[in-house]
Amino acid sequence: xxPDPNIRILVIDDEPQIRRFMRASIIAEGFTYxxxxxxDTGIRLCASAAPTLVILDLGLPDKDGIEVLSNLRExxxxxxxVLTARDDEMQKVKLLEAGANDYLTKxxxxxxxxxxxxxxxxxxxxxxxxxxxxxxxxxxxxxxxQEHQVWLNDKIVSLSKKEFSLLSFLAKHAGKLxxxxxxxxxxxxxTHDHDTHYLRIFISHLRKKLGDDAVEPSFIATEPxxxxxxxxxxxxxxxxxxx
Amino acid sequence: xxxxxxxxxxxxxAVATSIAFLLxxxxxxxxxxxxxxxxxVLVTALTTRFWPxxxxxxxxxxxxxxFFTEPxxxxxxxxxxxxxxxxxxxxxxxITSQLATSFRSQKKExxxxxxxxxxxxxxxHDLRTPLASIIGNLxxxxxxxxxxxxxxxxxxxxxxxxxxxxxxxxxxxxxxxxRIQYSALxxxxxxxxxxxxxxxxxxxFGQPQRFQMDIADSLxxxxxxxxxxxxxxxxxxxxxVKFSPAASPIYISANYDPRRNCxxxxxxxxxxxxxxxxxxxxxxxxxxxxQGDAGIGGTGLGLAVAEGIIQAHHGSVTVExxxxxxxxxxxxxxxxxxxxxxxx
Numbered sequence: 001x002x003p004d005p006n007i008r009i010l011v012i013d014d015e016p017q018i019r020r021f022m023r024a025s026i027i028a029e030g031f032t033y034x035x036x037x038x039x040d041t042g043i044r045l046c047a048s049a050a051p052t053l054v055i056l057d058l059g060l061p062d063k064d065g066i067e068v069l070s071n072l073r074e075x076x077x078x079x080x081x082v083l084t085a086r087d088d089e090m091q092k093v094k095l096l097e098a099g100a101n102d103y104l105t106k107x108x109x110x111x112x113x114x115x116x117x118x119x120x121x122x123x124x125x126x127x128x129x130x131x132x133x134x135x136x137x138x139x140x141x142x143x144x145x146q147e148h149q150v151w152l153n154d155k156i157v158s159l160s161k162k163e164f165s166l167l168s169f170l171a172k173h174a175g176k177l178x179x180x181x182x183x184x185x186x187x188x189x190x191t192h193d194h195d196t197h198y199l200r201i202f203i204s205h206l207r208k209k210l211g212d213d214a215v216e217p218s219f220i221a222t223e224p225x226x227x228x229x230x231x232x233x234x235x236x237x238x239x240x241x242x243x
Numbered sequence: 244x245x246x247x248x249x250x251x252x253x254x255x256x257a258v259a260t261s262i263a264f265l266l267x268x269x270x271x272x273x274x275x276x277x278x279x280x281x282x283x284v285l286v287t288a289l290t291t292r293f294w295p296x297x298x299x300x301x302x303x304x305x306x307x308x309x310f311f312t313e314p315x316x317x318x319x320x321x322x323x324x325x326x327x328x329x330x331x332x333x334x335x336x337x338i339t340s341q342l343a344t345s346f347r348s349q350k351k352e353x354x355x356x357x358x359x360x361x362x363x364x365x366x367x368h369d370l371r372t373p374l375a376s377i378i379g380n381l382x383x384x385x386x387x388x389x390x391x392x393x394x395x396x397x398x399x400x401x402x403x404x405x406x407x408x409x410x411x412x413x414x415x416x417x418x419x420x421x422r423i424q425y426s427a428l429x430x431x432x433x434x435x436x437x438x439x440x441x442x443x444x445x446x447x448f449g450q451p452q453r454f455q456m457d458i459a460d461s462l463x464x465x466x467x468x469x470x471x472x473x474x475x476x477x478x479x480x481x482x483x484v485k486f487s488p489a490a491s492p493i494y495i496s497a498n499y500d501p502r503r504n505c506x507x508x509x510x511x512x513x514x515x516x517x518x519x520x521x522x523x524x525x526x527x528x529x530x531x532x533x534q535g536d537a538g539i540g541g542t543g544l545g546l547a548v549a550e551g552i553i554q555a556h557h558g559s560v561t562v563e564x565x566x567x568x569x570x571x572x573x574x575x576x577x578x579x580x581x582x583x584x585x586x587x
Contacts, residue, residue, distance in 0.1 A: 017376035017402050021383040024395055028387035059368065085371045086364065107375035109382040 003030020007121060010034040010051035012042035012068070013083065014061050022055065025110045039063035046072055053120055055113075056100075057083045066098050073099035079120040083108075089225030093179070096226065102177050119175035136171050138232035141210070141219060143171050152210060162187060163206045166199075170220060170230040179227040203228065245292075252287045252295035256302050259283030264310060273325075276311045277332050284336040288343030296343065300336030304329050362529045362543075366417075369542045373410040377403045412477075416544040419474065420528060423551030430555060432466045434581055437497050437506060440469055444476045445495070448484060453491070459498040463577045465506055467556050475552040478545035479510055479560070479571050485541065487514035487568060504577050509563070511570040522562040526550040549573075 009031050011022050019035050026033045034049055036042035039060045046054060054072070058065030069080060082095050082103040092103055102116050136143045142151040148164050150157045159167065165187045170178055180199055184192050192198065203220065206212075212219045221229045260283075263276040280303040288296035308318055312325040320326050380403040384396060391399075422428045438458045445454050483493050491513040500507050517525055524530045529543035550560040558575040 015372060015376065017406055018372075018379060020402055021376070021379040021399055024391055024399060025383045025387055028383075028390040085368050085375070087367075106371045107378040109378055110386055111382060113379075114386075 005030065005032050007053070008032040008034055008049060008051045009053050009055065009117065010036065010042065010045055010049065011055045012036045012039065012060065013055070013057035014038060014059070015057070018057070018083075021110065022113070025114060029114060039068045043068065043071060046076060046078065051078060052124070053117060054078055054080045055083065055117070056080055058095075059085055066094060069095065069098045069100055079124070081113075081116055081120060092223075092226045096177070096179050115175070123173075123176065136168075136174070137235040138171070138174065138219075139235060141171075141232055143168055145172075157209055159206070159209060162202055163209065166202055167206055167210075170228060171232075174230045174232070174234060177223055177227055177229050181227075183227065248291040248295045249298060251291055252299040253302070255283050255287050255290075256280075256299050256306065259303075260306050260310065267311065273311055273328075277307060277328060280307055281332065281336060281339070285339050285343065288340045289347070293340060293344040296340030297337065300333060300340055303336055304333045307332060365529065365531065365543060369413055370410070373406040373413070376406040377410070380406070413542060413544070415474065416478065416542070416548045419471075419548045419552065420544055423548065423555070424528070428471070428551070428555045430468045430471070432468050432556075434464045435467050435469050435472075437462055437465060437508065437575075440473060441476065441495060441497065441508070444473050444480060447477060448480065450490075453484075453493055455492050455494050457494065457496040459496075462497055463499055463506060464581050465556075465575045466578050466581060467575065471552045472556065475549040476508075476510075476573070478549040479573065482541065482545055483510050483512035483514070483569070483571070487512035499577070500574070503574070504579075505558075505574045506577060508573045508575075509570055510573075511565055512568040514568050516565065516567070516569045517562055525562060526560055 009026050011019055011026070011034070013019050013022070013035075014037050016037070019037075023033050023035065034045055034051055036045050039062050042054075042056070042060075045051070056065060056068060060068065065082065065084075069082070072078070072080065079101040080099065082100045083106060084091065084095070084103055085106045087105055095103055101120055104113060104116060134144060134146045136145065140153055142154075144150075145168055148159075148161075150159055150164065150167065166183060169183060169186045180196050181193055183199055184195060187202075188195065188198065203222075204214070207214060207217070207220060210219055214222060217231065219230065219232050221231045223229060259279050263279040266279070267273070267276055284296060284299045284303055287299040305318070307329055308320060309316060312320055312329070313322060320329070380399045384391075384399045384403075388396065419428075438456075441456070441458070445451065445456075448454075480493065480495075487493065493513075494511040495508070496511075497506060497508045499505075526546045526549070527543075528547040530547070531541050531543035546560070553560050553573055553575070556575060558573060561572045561574075563570040563572050
């Protein structure tokens with residue numbers, strides 16, 4: 001991604017030490033950095049400065065993070081990446097339902113944060129993810145959406161209809177967290193919201209066929225209790241030409 | 244006090260009996276009197292403990308027998324219906340007492356589980372926050388070193404170091420708190436000068452202009468383990484620094500109290516102070532003004548550790564009334580063998 005000062009990233013966090021390194025790295029990436037130390041200032045900045053993306057810490061002194069998120073979602077669709085100090089699945093599900101686009105548990109390395117930010121920013125450019133492309137190409141795997149075919153290192157893998165729909169949905173949202181609910185609705189319909197055991201079974205079949213390891217995945221990573229994330233790196237056309 | 248609970252049980256029963264007695268005169272059928280007595284047992288069971296409730300149940304049965312069955316005002320019973328009523332009353336009353344007791348104990352357990360989960364939440368926050376800074380600052384430095392100006396690089400490195408210190412201090416307190424909890428604090432004491440010790444602690448804050456010292460001349464020496472007591476004073480002064488406006492003065496005084504034969508050290512800040520009803524709690528382990536992982540407040544370790552250390556030296560920590568801010572008083576007993584001139 002090229003540096004673009006038109007991309008404004010707002011960090012809402014009360015810890016000056018955390019803001020310091022986020023500022024350094026966001027500026028080094030060539031984006032414009034905005035910051036707020038409390039929820040009220042943060043919400044005001046969201047309205048006045050129209051940030052492209054918001055990084056929101058949950059442990060703010062003046063307001064509960066979920067409250068800030070729901071307030072924001074009433075009038076803004078800006079992607080929100082939430083930072084939380086709790087490793088609590090229930091809370092993560094609640095956050096995603098309240099409209100968070102992704103979350104990161106403290107402590108985290110800066111590369112992880114920037115990678116998540118870039119995935120969310122990439123989603124803002126619709127052509128890339130939504131299927132104007134008929135073929136999605138990643139490191140080690142290629143998916144043809146029209147002909148329902150998958151190549152693993154240039155070898156065709158045969159997948160069932162359900163397995164293919166799971167894989168293609170995850171791959172279309174590459175890098176993004178996809179919740180269990182989203183996957184169930186997409187592949188089984190609205191009435192199967194809570195049948196997470198279906199999902200576990202089909203994902204494990206899919207992993208077996210792709211030769212993927214659940215513990216150290218190269219394609220499908222599990223976010224325990226929350227959902228899945230397709231983690232293979234996208235092969236860009238430019239990279240293709242280089243090789 | 245257990246006997247006040249029995250007294251309360253008797254009182255509630257007496258009130259219920261009088262109400263039943265009066266009502267029965269006018270309108271109440273005898274089934275109503277039983278229900279009013281039953282109510283007395285329920286109220287007793289919910290407000291006191293199991294045995295007072297049992298007393299209330301037995302008393303209620305006797306009251307019913309004595310006042311409300313024929314022949315009146317005697318424990319003699321003739322009517323089979325009334326005998327059955329009394330036995331059922333007794334059974335229901337005993338079951339009620341049992342249920343109310345288990346309800347109360349479950350409520351207590353729930354409260355303790357909540358407390359434990361809050362402590363875990365606060366522990367996780369206090370460990371993760373400095374770690375998040377350290378990892379964040381260092382990984383930023385590693386990833387963007389070439390793009391960052393020298394000043395910024397230095398700042399990132401300094402921040403990582405500062406946070407490492409904070410983490411170290413926190414873990415130190417956590418270890419000390421564990422030792423205090425298990426009474427495993429082992430003291431190796433030596434004779435120390437209070438003024439020197441306080442000066443050493445203040446140096447660690449790196450802002451000497453904030454501290455105004457008033458140390459009495461020829462203060463008696465105290466027999467303490469200096470590393471531990473330094474940690475205790477550091478925690479108390481750190482609290483004063485944290486909860487008062489930036490750059491506001493912090494007054495530290497020390498004098499000898501001949502009446503109690505002890506050395507008093509007072510630390511006064513210009514913060515909001517501690518409301519009187521919270522004062523007994525501030526030195527409790529994990530007590531903090533912070534809520535969960537949000538809001539302003541400490542770790543709930545500092546003052547608890549300070550008090551634990553000072554009590555191990557037979558001293559005390561007290562929150563004193565003070566015209567402004569908060570005044571903490573630390574007292575150490577004076578050992579007359581070390582200080583001949585203070586021998587009484």
